[in-house]
Amino acid sequence: MxxxxxxxxxxxxxxxxxxxxxxxxxxxxxxxxxxxxxxxxxxxxxxxxxxxxxxxxxxxxxxxxxxxxxxxxxxxxxxxxxxxxxxxxxxxxxxxxxxxxxxxxxxxxxxxxxxxxxxxxxxxxxxxxxxxxxxxxxxxxxxxxxxxxxxxxxxxxxxxxxxxxxxxxxxxxxxxxxxxxxxxxxxxxxxxxxxxxxxxxxxxxxxxxxxxxxxxxxxxxxxxxxxxxxxxxxxxxxxxxxxxxxxxxxxxxxxxxxxxxxxxxDGRWSDVGSWNAVADLHETDANGNRISGHGFAMNATNTFIHAPGRPVVALGTKDLLVVDTPDALLVVHSDCAEQVKDVVALLSTHGHSQATRHRRIPRPWGAYDSIDDGERFAVKRLTVKPGARLALRMHHHRAEHWVVVKGAARVICDEKAQLVKENESIYIPVGAVYRLENAGKTTLEVIEVQTGGYLGDDDIVRLDDLASAGEKRFA
Missing domain, CATH: 3.90.550.10 (Spore Coat Polysaccharide Biosynthesis Protein SpsA; Chain A)
Known part of the structure; x- marks a missing residue:
């Protein structure tokens, strides 16, 4: 061949x-x-x-x-x-x-x-x-x-x-x-x-x-x-x-x-170009409803629910598309599915980060999920793959508190190495040079609490980028 x-x-x-x-x-x-x-x-x-x-x-x-x-x-x-x-x-x-x-x-x-x-x-x-x-x-x-x-x-x-x-x-x-x-x-x-x-x-x-x-x-x-x-x-x-x-x-x-x-x-094909197309990928019930995840349709007809996380209930609805995510909810009539792109433009105009960014951000070492934030604090959940580590870094304006909830972390802080296991915590002061590594063979999960006067991403000073062939620029 x-x-x-x-x-x-x-x-x-x-x-x-x-x-x-x-x-x-x-x-x-x-x-x-x-x-x-x-x-x-x-x-x-x-x-x-x-x-x-x-x-x-x-x-x-x-x-x-x-x-x-x-x-x-x-x-x-x-x-x-x-x-x-x-x-x-x-x-x-x-x-x-x-x-x-x-x-x-x-x-x-x-x-x-x-x-x-x-x-x-x-x-x-x-x-x-x-x-x-x-x-x-x-x-x-x-x-x-x-x-x-x-x-x-x-x-x-x-x-x-x-x-x-x-x-x-x-x-x-x-x-x-x-x-x-x-x-x-x-x-x-x-x-x-x-x-x-x-x-x-x-x-x-x-x-x-x-x-x-x-x-x-x-x-x-x-x-x-x-x-x-x-x-x-x-x-x-x-x-x-x-x-x-x-x-x-x-x-x-x-x-x-x-x-x-x-x-x-002549086989089945879809470019999955709209929420109507996504709905068509799911089987219907007797009332034409299609459910993905934790959705429930009561006295509803021709309603699609995408609910991967929390329960979402549609009661008495008709011809609706309901899409739930941790930080945004879309409810749209099925006739207007092609106009969803206009919603993104509207949110961008009003400065909402949800227009382009998810709460959970994938990274080469795993991902982080921004759970909560307010004046002078932010809370994130980090997941680090086995064998992975974050780049060596420091911050000018914030301190960080880490609690390991699953796995084992090797933390290097100002050249001192420490093993932090489940239910243990460590404090990273402002200005410290540190690195987080997964020391185990399973996914490492860490709750990170940031505190300080400025918590923007541009306060991350990466001191190396691990640009070796094996690690491919972890960030």
Whole structure:
């Protein structure tokens, strides 16, 4: 079988699934299906094609991607984008760093495709056309007249020498239509939803970029001319990549190129692009209600409840989406699900951090959860992975009190080491140089109480960044 290099595109800001998905934790990293993230499900699906999976991700999300890679039991590099420049630049940079003959399968990280076997079989149908110099896309057989997706119009079948299932030439790409136009496309037949998945040889993609988007290719050539290798992280030249034009591969290349093919996929697919789409992933009860977590629907109809933490009760509701998180609650009529992104803009305008940040913030060493804060104090819950440690640091304006509630901590404070076990505590005075390490083989849990006149993150002075290959810049 021809070796395919899967490439997962991990970008996205995640505003349409607020409050669960936010800038610091977009939807592809959020456990949405069976307590697994869409990224993890994508990596598991692509593992059937190859256990060597390349990911294109932002610097900010690199450790979240690495967690997914580890959980999926795959290997591969991460190409880190210093700034977001859409799919054309991400694909161009990947192709430039790959063997020109290699088949690349570009797949978004945030799609839900439960029938992995059918997905793999469909991808393999595209290999002959891709090796013959086509850019092969994959379209979803539409099940309703959606206005949320772009469409692909199928043209003539490809040459019979490529096989009976090699697909059709693309006659046209159609922008997201209005409702009447979507109904017309569905009635006409021969139209597919654009899934945003592309199979192409690296050299073919480079040639197409040279012809139709040479400025993007040139910028990416400069950005990839000198790559900084940090373990499995590949960093491009920030300034050169930043000068690249931001455009999707559809606009930059596919809509202009004559050798684009499409293969239909008739399995279940969702881009999980709204809370209605998330609701559709759950089974309904007799009244059309869908429940995730600790939700309860009483005398309710067509109500979706996402309640991963505390109990949430919907009484007498109809056609509502209720999404609960520790620091924000969304209640929206199902007809208005596409307007959730406007809520994020409203909250940002009013200065609410919940618009972009979660209470729980993942870190390479674990995570911290901001439990409470007020004038001159803040309370956090730290979880530190086995074998992990925080960077050596100090504070000018605050002291910290730590209580170990689970596991064992090794604390270095002003060059003095101390083992702190469960139900024990330690005090870190203002100005002390300290480090926290997990001294055990299980997750360490610590309650941290900060006190002082200023508690901002910029009061953290990191004295090293552990930039060794094995520790990959813990912060």
């Amino acid at each position: 021809t070796q395919i290099q899967p490439v997962v595109l991990c970008g996205g800001s995640g505003t349409r699934l607020w409050p669960l998905s936010r800038k610091t934790l977009p939807k592809q990293f959020v456990p949405l299906v069976g307590n697994k993230s869409l990224l993890l499900l994508t990596l598991e699906r692509l593992r059937r094609l190859s256990k060597d999976v390349m990911c294109v991700a932002s610097e900010e999300h690199r450790f979240l991607v690495q967690e997914g890679i580890d959980a999926a039991q795959v290997s591969g590099k991460q190409l880190l984008e210093p700034v977001a420049r859409n799919t054309a630049a991400a694909m161009a940079a990947t192709a430039l760093l790959t063997d020109p003959e290699r088949l690349l399968l570009f797949a978004p990280a945030d799609h839900h495709i439960p029938d992995a076997d059918r997905f793999v079989a469909t991808i393999l149908k595209g290999v002959p056309a891709a090796l013959a110099g086509h850019l092969v896309t994959f379209g979803i057989e539409p099940t309703f007249p959606s206005t949320a997706y772009g469409y692909i119009r199928q043209g003539d079948k490809l040459d019979a020498t490529l096989g009976d299932d090699a697909g059709h030439a693309v006659a046209a790409f159609i922008e997201k239509p209005v409702a009447a136009r979507a109904e017309q496309l569905l009635l006409e037949g021969g139209h597919l939803w654009n899934a945003g998945i592309l199979l192409v040889q690296a050299k073919v993609l480079i040639a197409a970029l040279q012809e139709h988007a040479s400025d993007i290719l040139d910028a990416c050539k400069l950005a990839t001319a000198s790559v900084d290798v940090d373990g499995d992280f590949l960093r491009m030249d920030s300034a050169a990549f930043g000068r690249c034009r931001s455009q999707s591969i559809d606009y930059a290349v596919l809509e202009k190129c004559a050798r684009v093919a499409v293969i239909p996929f």
